[in-house]
Amino acid sequence: MSQHRERPLRADAERNRQLIMRAADRLFARRGTTxxxxxxxxxxxxxxxxxxxRFPDLQALIDALFIERFTTFLRLADEAERQPDPGGALLHYLLAAAQWRARDQALDIVLAHADLDAKPASGMRDELGRHVDGLVERARAAGAVRDDFESADVYAFLYMIGAVADRTHAVAPDAWRRYAEVxxxxxxxxxxxxxxxSAMTDGQVRRSWPEPPPAPPS
Known part of the structure; x- marks a missing residue:
């Protein structure tokens, strides 16, 4: 597992830190990083x-959210690697990561604005890449996945699941699972x-369509 950890905070300080980070998640999902x-x-x-x-500027908050998320993805990869079957290990990671991504509407915003060249973010990014490479290589060697499957497909899979989940979360929160299965x-x-x-109903599909932006104030 990753060793990138901060010194534990007092209970009240940690509570405030979590309140701030969850509030940022909600606002970033609705309004971006402005x-x-x-x-x-x-x-x-x-x-x-x-x-x-806790956060001297917005970048420090974004970077903390990145570290939190990559800590989770590293934990999921570690859990997957404990699976004895190579195909089951890769499947475990893909499904667990997809489920996490489906709940996280702010993830793309955080990834787009985090300072990926600074530590510890850069080390965590590279560490996750090594875990994913290993899961893919072992599954491919075992014939548990297409022989042309690559680590890049893992990230593309999560991008696609995220796009479906973000569009349908308020209408059919489990719709992403169907497309993950496919x-x-x-x-x-x-x-x-x-x-x-099951597929979404026609009514759910219509309710998930894009809506026009609000009219500017007159």
Whole structure:
């Protein structure tokens, strides 16, 4: 597992830190990273000074959110590597990572704006890449996935699942599973017999269509 950890905070400080980070998640998902720290403090229900004590600027907050997410992905990869079957290990990671991505509407915003060349983010990015490479290589060597499957396909898979999940989360929150199953089958992976999610109804599809932006104030 990754050794990138911060010194533990007091309970009240950690509670405030989590309130701030969850508030940032919600606002980033709705408004992108143009959100000022004052708005994040208001959303979190804490004072502006509390936010600035933990995060001196917006970039520091974004980088903390990146580290939190990559800590999770590293944990999922570690859990997958404990699976004895190479194909099962890769499948475990893909499904667990897809489920996490489906819940995380702010992930793309965080990835797009994190400082990936700074430490510890750069080390965590490279570490996850090594884990994913290993999972893919072992599954391919075992014939558990198409022989042309590459690590890049893992990331593309998560991009596609994220796009479906972000569009349908308020209408059919499990719709992404159907398309994950289709993609994984196309990659040549053996899915559990019970893995078959129903398609959305026509009404759900219509409700998931893009909406026009709000009219500017007159």
């Amino acid at each position: 959100v000022p720290l004052n708005d994040i403090a208001h959303e979190a229900g804490v004072g502006v000074g509390t936010v600035y004590r 993609l994984l089958s196309g990659f040549g992976m053996d899915l559990p017999a019970a893995a078959r999610t």
